[in-house]
Amino acid sequence: MPPSSQFFLLLSLLSPLPLALATSVHRCEAANGRITFTTLSCAAGESVSLQDVRAFTPGSTMALLPPAEPRETSGMKIQRKEPTVVGQAQDKCGNLITARQRREAILHQRVIAGMTQQDVESALGKPDRISIRNSATSYRYDTLRGRSANVEFDEKGCTKEKAKSRTAKSPH
Known part of the structure; x- marks a missing residue:
């Protein structure tokens, strides 16, 4: 076998197939509202819906939140304040030293x-x-x-x- 064909064979064996990373899960909802996810079948009397589940490949990302809107902060002046101590531990010497x-x-x-x-x-x-x-x-x-x-x-x-x-x- 030529070296380039060996390389492609090795590459195809090591790279996961997108279909192999996806699976279906049953979403079972009981009459009382209890929801169960399973790869097996649902119990009698539960409504069934299929959920498509995909595992993410390493390096792939999916944003959970929409991107933040950029805001102008140059005109805003932030004044830092020292924290106010509400309660302080009292040592037996009357806090003469810090x-x-x-x-x-x-x-x-x-x-x-x-x-x-x-x-x-x-x-x-x-x-x-x-x-x-x-x-x-x-x-x-x-x-x-x-x-x-x-x-x-x-x-x-x-x-x-x-x-x-x-x-x-x-x-x-």
Whole structure:
């Protein structure tokens, strides 16, 4: 067989026939209005109508909606407005800092007023010492080279101010 005839034979075997992609489906409507689609026959007492169903070939498209009408928008001025916050989550520290400020402080390992105990532990890790007096809690972090940091929390578990850092006195 010459190469061109082999090519055409292969092409004809691989390309689907339009008739092979189409089928008929029975649309069965019962007396109560219930509609059933089936390739089998309908039940007794149901009205039958044939529906022609075609499978789409890859790459073919069919518009579901009519095309949109082009409109002039150059003369229209759209003013953007900031969204209005109707409800806002209230944290136990009274929303002294925003979520962005909290996230940046944790990432940079800083402590700022309005952070919770969990925020401080996320930023600095577990404290070396915890002391509780009356209703106030204090976290102490000992670092290398004799430095330490002390973070104080109020009765709600919120930081009062920036962490205080101290240098231990040298024995010399």
